[in-house]
Amino acid sequence: MSATVAPHSTRPRRQAGAVAEKVIRRFGDRVVLDHLDLTIADEELVVLLGPSGCGKSTLLRLLAGLDRPDGGRVEVPAKRAIVFQADRLLPWQRVLRNVTLGLHGPDADRRARDVLAEVGLAGREKAWPKELSGGEAQRVSLARALVSEPELVLLDEPFAALDAITRLRMHDLVRALRSKHHAAMLLVTHDVDEAIALADRVVVMSNGRISTSHLVELSAADREASIAREELRSALLEDLGLANQH
């Protein structure tokens, strides 16, 4: 595990994007998170990989503050944003008003326009959500998350419902946005290729804990195709218990 927590700091950890310490979460008798530890460094993009039903979304909801742990401690920045699997746009508000939902102040509209331009939707401010394609709608929800300049962005399988081509475009977009918005990111997915394409670090979850952690220090080209990529891929598949099938 590549821990980035300074050993002496027990109280405020300013440099850490998010910290989860020995977090427990139960639903009835089922223990979903069992003393889970996870630290996300500032501006780090961590991809959380795991089979469905392993508690990925539970952890994300804890970090988002949408749920409370039964034990342990979760520390996250107050400025955080979430991109859900479904776009969750308000159907009765136009695109611009969807983005400014949590914004206040006179420059809210201008900031929203700027972010919409960043995600490639300049000129679509007046559209209704029903008029957008799936990829466009997810871009709007990405813009809605980024417009408040969060320190932590949590993405819950944001591209799972998109087609393969749109998903690749969204990966490019995420990479481009990272150079502008300096936020820690946690992306939950069950797609190994998506993990390799985007991550600074891939953590694999099993039995309610982070079982393994892989630092990904590959160039953009190496992420597309290289021996190191294939090694990482087979290592991740093995972690997921899928090694025999390849």
Place this chain on the structure above:
Amino acid sequence: MTELSLKVPAVGSAAETPRATGGREVFLPRDARRQTVFSTLRERLRWPLGIYTTPFVVLIAWEALARAGVLAKTYAPAPTSIVKSAVDLWQQGVLGPDLAISLQRAGIGLAIGLTVGIVTGVLGGLLRSGEYLFNGVVQVLNTIPLLAVLPLMIVWFGIDELTKVLLISFGAGVPMYLNLFAAIRGVDQRLIEMTRTTGAGTWRLVTRVLVPGALPGFLVGLRFSLAYSVLGLVAAETVNADKGLGFLITQGQTYLQTNQVFVGLVIYSLLGLLADQFVRVLERVLLRWRPSYEAA
């Protein structure tokens, strides 16, 4: 192989007969269809009546039967003679004041009923304590038929305007509360959750999520309220009144003026239609965002 593929009609050559041949279907642009005299004529003369086709047919048949003498005049006078008596009543200065007083009652009753219904509905929908305060009462009131309250109201409030107005507002308020409550509670929880995560406050949540989200249900409630208020108007006016549309009908019944009864009924139905059209216009303006807000 070659022979078999020749049998399959090519898309281009099938332009003249866009019919299924050999289990295949060919779809072409609409204007590629052969223009016959009949189809051009049909496109010129689009059916103008829409959903009013059946009422129109019934009216024509009614008129024809009445003229032929099949329908007795005291039974069901011809539509034209109903219109004529409406004009007569208006010129005699009877219909105008009666209509005015009825509209005034309906207006005041609606105003009170909708105000109470909306205020309690919003409080009940947004607050748990509001739900505890109002929901039980309204659920009980909802099971009491409107017409059954009338005798009690007469005992309590006399046979004056107050009873009539209160009956109308009772009819309007209850469905408004019930629909508004259900609509606010029915707003998608995932959208509420999302709004909280964006850092929007309670005011934003109410104004941008709950109120617009509850709007379709509110309009359903408004539709019911308007319909029930007309019902309350009829009930209140028919039982005890010395002016108003209901009085007109009762009077017509007493003196066997079937024309006059029909005039009252037609005006009631027109009020209902008008209310429906009003809500339709509201829906068209307020629910533009809905992908299927209007089928026709």
